[in-house]
Amino acid sequence: MASFQTTNQITGSKKWWALATVLLTMFFSSMDQTVVSTAMPTIIGDLHGFNLYAWVFTAYMMASSVTIPIYGKLSDVFGRKPFYLFGLIMFGVGSAISGQAHSMMELIFARAFQGIGAGAMMSMPRATIGDIFTPKERGKWMGVMMAVFGISSIIGPAIGGWITDTFSWHWVFYINLPFAVLAIIGVIVTLPKVRAEHRVKVDWLGSVFLVIGLIPILLGFTWAGTKYAWGSPIELTLFIGGAIILALFILWERKATDPLLNPLLFKNRIFNTSLILGILIAMTMFGSIMFLPVYVQGVLGLNAQNSGWVMSPMMIGFIVGSMTSGQIMSRTGRYKYLAWCSGAVIVLGSFLLNQMNVHTTWSTVVLNMVILGVGIGSLMPLMNMVVQNAFPYKMMGTVNSTQQFVQSLGGVIVSPIFGSILNKAFSNKLSTSLPTSLHQYKSKLAGLNPQSLITAQAQKSIAAEFKQFGSAGYQMYLQLMDAVKASLAYGIQHLLTLGLIFSILCFVGTFFLPEIGLKGKEYFHSEDSANDDAPSTSTRPS
Secondary structure, eight states, rough: OOBSSSSOOOOOTTHHHHHHHHHHHHHHHHHHHHHHHHHHHHHHHHHTOGGHHHHHHHHHHHHHHHHHHHHHHHHOOOOOHHHHHHHHHHHHHHHHHHHHHHSSSHHHEEEHHHHHHHHHHHHHHHHHHHHHHHHHHHHHHHHHHHHHHHHHHHHHEEEEEEHHHHHHHTTHHHTTTHHHHHHHHHHHSOOEEEEEEBBOOOOOHHHHHHHHHHHHHHHHHBTTTBBOOOTTTHHHHHHHHHHHOOOOOEEHHOOOOSSOGGGEEEEEOHHHHHHHHHHHHHHHHHHIIITHHHHHHHTTTOHHHHHHHHTTTHHHHHHHHHHHHHHHHHSSSSHHHHHHHHHHHHHHHHHHHHOOTTTTTTTHHHHHHHHHHHHHHHHHHHHHHHHHTTTTTTHHHHHHHHHHHHHHHHHHHHHHHHHHHHHHHHHHHHHHSSOOGGGGHHHHHTOOOHHHHHSSHHHHHHHHHGGTTTHHHHHHHHHHHHHHHHHHHHHHHHHHHHHHHHHHHHHHHHOOOOOOOOOOOOGGGGGSSSSTTTOSSSSSOO
């Protein structure tokens, strides 16, 4: 007869196998993103769907983002095991279907299917770490998790390129299947079956409101500035319609018996501060990191492969920072001074990146990235630790997934905004930087984004146009490329400045983070947190 527990806690020798399962899941799920990104140019050439290119990532991102809080809440009540298994199966099936895709539309639908599973794989591993270790122990293991994430991000581009060149792009999806099978076996063997102590009323209506409200808003931010203008009727309809549904969701949650997103969370100062800091970190990363491959390719002149590898030093810094901060938290049981130092390092890294220009060397970019990576790697796992420590154990899945959900939305929202800022600044600068002899090309260049001008194919096509002018044409081509480089550096400088501003706000925000000593074994047995910053009501399901 199957034995059930009333909590998700994992003890004994099983916890080490559960940890191995968590690390395996994190490794192949995070590697999937970089592997697919590397293979996308080949996929586009094979399936002939450049106009749908962004949707391969958008479908995955939207499906995973909207399901994270649902998985977190339900796993607190019914246990992690069924949702971990469901997520792994959905991710595996979505990977298999993606590998079989014969058109871009098929691939997009398969990636959405895969994203539904990815929502569980984003939230369950961090929650499972909390089921294994106390908050005081958890720091060093959160550091190890971040290190696994960093390593997978470093080797992902190389593996993706090797698989695509040696076999075919289909195998960048099939490679997920053996990892998923191993993880499924690990979950079945190590995670406990949980039976709720009391009758549970699942907030299905709240889940529906949340999904229906978020989808049009995410679509609006995805299309804004590219497919439609920010103030276009379609964009306004998406934003206003989504906002109305989310307002109904908030009203419903305030009176729901067992709400999907507990309003008590947002009355906790540690929770609110950590959410704000998480969003500021995401904005710093987007402002300072997201477009650096474009910078090193378009301004410094590295090829596409090397521009992808330039992110690796940042991930190495990320690994060093996360493991170091995790060890410090586990040994001291404190985190406030560590948060201040991490915020200061982020500001330093952002400032150094902000000083870059067309004359910056590749080695300088690498050094700046390492410094920023150390700061971000130190602060990100700390935010997760702090929030889990501030609430009763029975709320951990809900708390963890809500934090992750809000941070994911922050990244989704700022990405198109920063892209619009870059394109606008680039276009304005290019129109004033072109020599008089090239003014007739303004109309051709108008509306083009910088990414489309720095590719080897685009530059070869432009160079062919100037060949008709003989030797003078080559000089005109060089003048045009100089103007493109200067304009691109100017546009990215705007983003780096924004990144610096967000990093300074993040550093200031760390001073508002309350400190509670990290709990030991008493954490698993407490119904309520014994501090003024955590909710004082019972967390048992209704």
